[in-house]
Amino acid sequence: xxxxxxxxxxxxxxxxxxxxxxxxxxxxxxxxxxxxxxxxxxxxxxxxxxxxxxxxxxxxxxxxxxxxxxxxxxxxxxxxxxxxxxxxxxxxxxxxxxxxxxxxxxxxxxxxxxxxxxxxxxxxxxxxxxxxxxxxxxxxxxxxxxxxxxxxxxxxxxxxxxxxxxxxxxxxxxxxxxxxxxxxxxxxxxxxxxxxxxxxxxxxxxxxxxxxxxxxxxxxxxxxxxxxxxxxxxxxxxxxxxxxxxxxxxxxxxxxxxx
Amino acid sequence: xxxxxxxxxxxxxxxxxxxxxxxxxxxxxxxxxxxxxxxxxxxxxxxxxxxxxxxxxxxxxxxxxxxxxxxxxxxxxxxxxxxxxxxxxxxxxxxxxxxxxxxxxxxxxxxxxxxxxxxxxxxxxxxxxxxxxxxxxxxxxxxxxxxxxxxxxxxxxxxxxxxxxxxxxxxxxxxxxxxxxxxxxxxxxxxxxxxxxxxxxxxxxxxxxxxxxxxxxxxxxxxxxxxxxxxxxxxxxxxxxxxxxxxxxxxxxxxxxxx
Numbered sequence: 001x002x003x004x005x006x007x008x009x010x011x012x013x014x015x016x017x018x019x020x021x022x023x024x025x026x027x028x029x030x031x032x033x034x035x036x037x038x039x040x041x042x043x044x045x046x047x048x049x050x051x052x053x054x055x056x057x058x059x060x061x062x063x064x065x066x067x068x069x070x071x072x073x074x075x076x077x078x079x080x081x082x083x084x085x086x087x088x089x090x091x092x093x094x095x096x097x098x099x100x101x102x103x104x105x106x107x108x109x110x111x112x113x114x115x116x117x118x119x120x121x122x123x124x125x126x127x128x129x130x131x132x133x134x135x136x137x138x139x140x141x142x143x144x145x146x147x148x149x150x151x152x153x154x155x156x157x158x159x160x161x162x163x164x165x166x167x168x169x170x171x172x173x174x175x176x177x178x179x180x181x182x183x184x185x186x187x188x189x190x191x192x193x194x195x196x197x198x199x200x201x202x203x204x205x206x207x208x209x210x211x212x213x214x215x216x217x218x219x220x221x222x223x224x225x226x227x228x229x230x231x232x233x234x235x236x237x238x239x240x241x242x243x244x245x246x247x248x249x250x251x252x253x254x255x256x257x258x259x
Numbered sequence: 260x261x262x263x264x265x266x267x268x269x270x271x272x273x274x275x276x277x278x279x280x281x282x283x284x285x286x287x288x289x290x291x292x293x294x295x296x297x298x299x300x301x302x303x304x305x306x307x308x309x310x311x312x313x314x315x316x317x318x319x320x321x322x323x324x325x326x327x328x329x330x331x332x333x334x335x336x337x338x339x340x341x342x343x344x345x346x347x348x349x350x351x352x353x354x355x356x357x358x359x360x361x362x363x364x365x366x367x368x369x370x371x372x373x374x375x376x377x378x379x380x381x382x383x384x385x386x387x388x389x390x391x392x393x394x395x396x397x398x399x400x401x402x403x404x405x406x407x408x409x410x411x412x413x414x415x416x417x418x419x420x421x422x423x424x425x426x427x428x429x430x431x432x433x434x435x436x437x438x439x440x441x442x443x444x445x446x447x448x449x450x451x452x453x454x455x456x457x458x459x460x461x462x463x464x465x466x467x468x469x470x471x472x473x474x475x476x477x478x479x480x481x482x483x484x485x486x487x488x489x490x491x492x493x494x495x496x497x498x499x500x501x502x503x504x505x506x507x508x509x510x511x512x513x514x515x516x517x518x
Contacts, residue, residue: 060417078418090415094433094511104419133511 005071005081006156006189008034008057013066014214015052025214026052030066032208032217034157039183039190041200042208043243049215050193054161057191058084070157080104083150087162089142091134097121097145098130104153120148123182140171144178151186160192164199176202180228201239202229209246219246298481306481307488310470320489322465323454326382327497330389331450335443338394342401342442346435347427352402363395367453371460385457392453393446400442404435437512440505447501451494 015027026049034040042050055061056068059078068075070082091100101117108116121127124144134142143163150158163179164172176199183190183203194200200207207221221239223229229236262270280300286292287299294302310316345352345359367388374384408431416422416430432439458468467486474482506513 058418060414078420084418086411086415088411090411092412092415092430092433094436094509096511103415135511 006036007071008157008189008191009067009069009072010053010057011067011069013053013056013064013068015049015056015061015064027064028214028216030215030217032220034189034191036156036189037187038205039180039192039203040206040208041192041194041204042210043194043197043200044210044215045195045212045247048210048212050210051161053215054159054191054193057157058082058159080153081156083153083155083158085143085146085150085158085160085163087165089134089139089146091142091145091149093134095134096130097126097132097134097137100134100145101130101148101152103149116152117148120152121145123151123185124148124178138171139167140175143167143175147179147182151182155188157189157191158186160190160194162194163192164196165194172196172199177228179203184227197240197243198231201236201243202231207243209243295478296480298484303481303484303488306479307485310482310485316470319465319467319470320493322463323458323467323490324493326385326389326457326466327450327454330386330453331393331447333386334390334393334450335397335446337390338397338442338446339401339439341394342398342439343405343427343432345398346402346405347431359398363399367391368456368460371456375461380461380463382463385461385463388457389450389453392449396445396449397439397442400438400445401435404438404442405431407438408434436509440501440509444498444501444505447498448494451490451497455490 010030010032013027013030014025016023016025018024030053032040042053044050052061056064057075059075059082062075062077091097092103095103098114098117098121101120102113105113105116117130118127121130124147126141126144126148129137129141129145134145137145143166147163160179164175167175179190180203190203192200192203201223204223205225207223208217209219209221210216211218221242223239224235283297284300287294287297298306341355341359345355370391371384371388374387378384378387412430412434413426416426421430454466455468455471458466459472463469467489471483471486474480474486
């Protein structure tokens with residue numbers, strides 16, 4: 001494989017907040033490599049510091065011990081080489097869908113902007129919606145627009161902060177397929193924070209399981225490369241059981257005997 | 260036959276005035292109340308017509324309109340600037356906030372003797388009190404609107420490198436716009452209210468308030484009522500224009516409300 005851009009490395013990273021004069025360690029000695037072009041999920045219950053980790057990768061959080069590197073260079077702040085999709089779509093209600101997608105494209109002229117907006121709305125299946133306002137969209141559609149906005153900047157790395165957490169179960173599964181399709185098409189690194197185990201198994205090459213207080217990496221699970229994944233396959237179930245065990249939620253009897 | 264929503268709203272809104280006029284007509288023609296105290300609707304319409312036939316009444320309306328417009332505009336622009344400053348800067352809020360919050364507790368009419376002493380019975384104090392009346396609501400609502408801009412929008416902005424003037428112009432003001440336009444609409448109402456105070460307490464030859472005063476002095480209540488109706492209609496008309504402008508500026512979120 002050629003040296004593709006979009007490798008993110010976290011090295012010996014620790015982060016401590018001070019709450020009421022008491023130091024509270026959020027992240028402790030985190031080491032992860034996100035290979036270029038991979039889909040990696042960070043799985044953990046709330047409070048495990050996964051959002052803080054994402055903010056560090058995004059460049060919004062810059063005071064910590066250790067290193068956060070993109071293609072070998074230290075992250076100094078937010079940059080156009082990274083895109084972000086938040087849990088809430090965070091579209092600006094006073095802008096049209098088209099204007100929202102063009103939010104990060106200020107430096108381009110009108111024509112180039114329009115080209116990119118059209119391209120990315122088409123990519124997420126929302127051609128023709130550029131004149132609509134966010135309030136006219138359903139939750140799933142709004143999140144598609146948010147993804148289009150993040151991708152229109154042509155990032156090397158797309159960060160996803162529980163991107164489907166606010167959607168209903170069925171829409172969520174459709175959107176997981178969508179994310180997979182976009183990932184295969186764009187060939188960029190995607191890093192997703194989630195607490196949905198199925199979602200993580202369905203989408204990821206690698207799952208990083210974190211536990212809380214302080215946030216440490218418990219386990220890294222590599223998922224076999226076959227895609228698309230069958231949510232009902234025994235392989236899928238086995239990985240799920242393995243992850244559930246990590247959270248002490250496993251069945252006392254392995255499912256194979258329980259049937 | 261179906262009646263449109265608008266027609267229904269209009270018919271609904273007409274019920275109260277219609278009943279009032281009928282009761283008024285009944286009481287006036289019953290003879291219990293002297294006609295110089297409560298003139299009949301017919302007498303008022305007569306006065307209305309003769310007033311509007313005279314060119315002089317137009318001069319009075321123009322004088323009042325000019326006062327309101329100047330005071331309202333200066334008050335709105337300065338209120339917006341001041342609200343913006345206090346909203347954006349905690350330091351400015353600390354310096355000006357307490358003084359502002361104390362002084363606005365004083366009813367504006369309370370300042371009239373003072374400003375007459377300082378500026379004389381001239382046009383300046385009349386416009387000044389209208390300006391102050393418009394200034395308060397615009398300041399307060401601009402300030403509140405800015406402070407209530409969701410922090411998520413700021414986070415999004417920093418991801419996309421929006422800062423300084425660009426952040427204010429493209430994010431802060433649009434996000435605060437509904438609150439700002441509420442302030443402006445309130446300011447217009449306050450301006451009309453204070454116009455009456457300005458014209459009744461600070462003697463002048465021209466203005467609708469002057470006509471109301473004249474009607475009182477001459478025991479001509481029809482003239483007073485004509486003045487009241489004139490002020491009411493003009494105020495309603497101007498408020499409607501401002502509300503429509505506000506709606507036009509805020510298309511995306513109006514849709515949200517209708518859904």
